[in-house]
Amino acid sequence: DAAHGGARANTRALARGSTKSSSPLPKRACPPLRTPSRSPRGRSARTMSEKPADNEAQSALDAVLLKSVEMPAGTPTVQGYDFEGDLDLQKLLDSMLTSGFQATQLGRAVDEVNRMLQWRLSDEPVGEDDSEEEKDPKYRASVRTKIFLGFTSNLISSGVREQLVFMMKHRMIDVLVTTAGGVEEDFIKCLAPTYLGDWSLKGKELRSQGLNRIGNLLVPNDNYCKFEDWMMPILDAMKKEQDEDGVRWTPSRVIKRLGAEIDDPRSVYYWAAKHDIPVYCPALTDGSIGDMLYFHSFNNPGLVVDLVEDIRAMNDEARLVTRPRKTGMLVLGGGVAKHHINNANLMRNGADFSVSINTAQEFDGSDSGAKPDEAVSWGKIRPEATPVKVCADATVVFPLLVAQTFKKNFEPKT
Secondary structure, eight states: OHHHHHHHHHHHHHHHTOTTSSSOOOOOOSSOOOOSOBOTTSOBTTGGGSOHHHHHHHHHHHHHTOOOOOOOTTOOOOOOOOOSSSOOHHHHHHGGGGTOHHHHHHHHHHHHHHHHHHOBGGGSOOOTTOOHHHHOHHHHHHOBOEEEEEEOHHHHHSTHHHHHHHHHHTTOOSEEEOOHHHHHHHHHHHHSOOEEOOTTOOHHHHHHTTEEEETTEEEEHHHHHHHHHHHHHHHHHHHHHHHHHOOOBOHHHHHHHHHHHHOOTTOHHHHHHHTTOOEEOTTTTSSHHHHHHHHHHHHSOOOOBOHHHHHHHHHHHHHTSOTTSOEEEEEESOHHHHHHHHHHHHTTTOBSEEEEEEOOOGGGOOTTTOOHHHHHHHTSBOTTOOOEEEESOHHHHHHHHHHHTHHHHOOOOO
8 A cells, every 4th residue: 555655665765775864874785684693682783883873774674674484385375266268166166275364264164074075984094903894994985074064043044054955965964963943944944935135124113014034034923823833733742652652852853853744855854854864952942942842831731852861862973983983073153053063072082173164253252253273172173183264154155165075075875
């Protein structure tokens, strides 16, 4: 800018010994600016004997034109996408890695997820205590990273839901963790649509119209009425099975039951139930499902949902992945969805791969905003891991990440 340009011009004038300077310096090439002999105050031995004014100007010149170290061979340079010529979307995506800032973080996240997808037990040396099965090359080539995916409810409300459906349909994920809203909004969208709105719509006016705003999305309150009509008979049936057949309900079993009941391939949990992929939600009551359980308790009291059995199951999802097997964490958003996965991986002294995408910052000490290195200190990510955090809106970044990783590099499971 103009200020920096002026500073550089003044510096060059000093270097040339311009008559406009009140303390001209002898003409000299620049850089180098220093001799090998240095005083404790950073001035050369030669300039210490010069006039004080010259010394002051030389000190400023040395500070401004400090000589750089040589960059290591192979250090990447900044290079963005050049739109000259035909549009190449693949090259555009590839260029993120060298574009800087959060584009580079996205590129690093792509690399981390691809490492997560490509790892096989056959990459590790055979151990002395391995079983005969574990020594079999074919078996070792079949053992992959166990991938935990967590996400917050707003992402199910958004179009990220369709990417999650794709991943579940093709069994790309091994364990899901979400919030109550992340469960119910999926089923509600099977019953009635969510609409695009605007961030500036007034809450008072929307309330009078029976419209609920999620950012710039709108959910008519009638959608929740439809959800209640669908949900209550299922809760009645679950209560009967509990009383008559001794079924013990946990949040994960409730979600699996709802996924089977919805019978709609647009649903994330339809595919989770179909492929027997566990979904954990320790905060299942914190949303419309909680409202349904509350109202149901008046009309047909006694339904019990056991959290303790689920925490045992969730922690064992990670704990039983013994080394050298590996786990990977892919987390969209923060809160329960993030920490429940991190804490489960503590039980095995940390995940081997980790990518998180959210806009939370660490200055308030929240787990949502914490950088991956904080999780390393707790034993939730391995010290030798190369975790990546992308500070960005997942609705923008996650589709690009899926395009560069799961869509391109996931090998179908047999």
